Amino acid sequence: MFIDSHAHIDITSDQKRFMDFDKKKHLIPIELSDLFPPDLDYVVHISLNPFDFLKNYPIFKQYPKMLYATGIYPDHAAIKDFDEDHYIAELKKVLLEYPHIALGEAGIDLKNDSYGTLSQQESLLHKQVALAEELNLPIIIHSRCSFRETYDVLKDYKTKAIIHCFSYGIKEAEEILERGDIISFAGQLSYKNTLELHAVAQMVPLESLLFETDSPYLTPTPFRGKWNVPANVEHTYRFFAQLRDIPLEILCDQVKVNFENIFLKKN
Numbered sequence: 001m002f003i004d005s006h007a008h009i010d011i012t013s014d015q016k017r018f019m020d021f022d023k024k025k026h027l028i029p030i031e032l033s034d035l036f037p038p039d040l041d042y043v044v045h046i047s048l049n050p051f052d053f054l055k056n057y058p059i060f061k062q063y064p065k066m067l068y069a070t071g072i073y074p075d076h077a078a079i080k081d082f083d084e085d086h087y088i089a090e091l092k093k094v095l096l097e098y099p100h101i102a103l104g105e106a107g108i109d110l111k112n113d114s115y116g117t118l119s120q121q122e123s124l125l126h127k128q129v130a131l132a133e134e135l136n137l138p139i140i141i142h143s144r145c146s147f148r149e150t151y152d153v154l155k156d157y158k159t160k161a162i163i164h165c166f167s168y169g170i171k172e173a174e175e176i177l178e179r180g181d182i183i184s185f186a187g188q189l190s191y192k193n194t195l196e197l198h199a200v201a202q203m204v205p206l207e208s209l210l211f212e213t214d215s216p217y218l219t220p221t222p223f224r225g226k227w228n229v230p231a232n233v234e235h236t237y238r239f240f241a242q243l244r245d246i247p248l249e250i251l252c253d254q255v256k257v258n259f260e261n262i263f264l265k266k267n
């Protein structure tokens, strides 16, 4: 019924980080199998680099609901003596040798000073979009405070982009939709004060839409402040359905069609 199109299952299920985060809240630690309740159809596990993917895949592959996307997260550009070509070559190998539905997340983040210079991030993104295009994969994009810069790179390619954890306004949403790209809402949509996001949710065509948790981050209302898990994606669906005054089942069916069209269609 529900699909979480973006989660970091390795970080979410890391017992040590979970216990540190949850010290005062006394939740039960997460078992990997608890992350896939029956009403979740799919969870896309996002690896932040190809080496993380290789580390986790032997454990994760026993869960048939898990699908995979791997990219090189923009902060890698800031690593001292970062060997971009080596990372891109390893990424290509992993995408070719293991089942993947997308490349990502990749992108540009100008919110965090520690992520490297714009030109370093642009170079890394260019190479990844080119690789996605070569391999005929959609790309999951991380874009923070860098809409123009991100789309200046994307405009040179035909690859379909999924703008994960959408955090812009109507104008940017229109440009995204015009290119045929996809808006993915995370838990912030359900917060009272994210009025710009609510406005975008009112106008986005139901065919251009996905939902995600970005677990363990960005927990939706009513669990804000707690460690996020894929099952919580339901609350973002519910918020959207209420806002648009459409039945939850219709929304779930449409998002599933979108997901299958974007990621699972073989061509």
Ligand SMILES: [Zn+2]
Residues within 6 Å of the ligand: 006, 008, 046, 105, 214
């Ligand atoms: Zn993410």
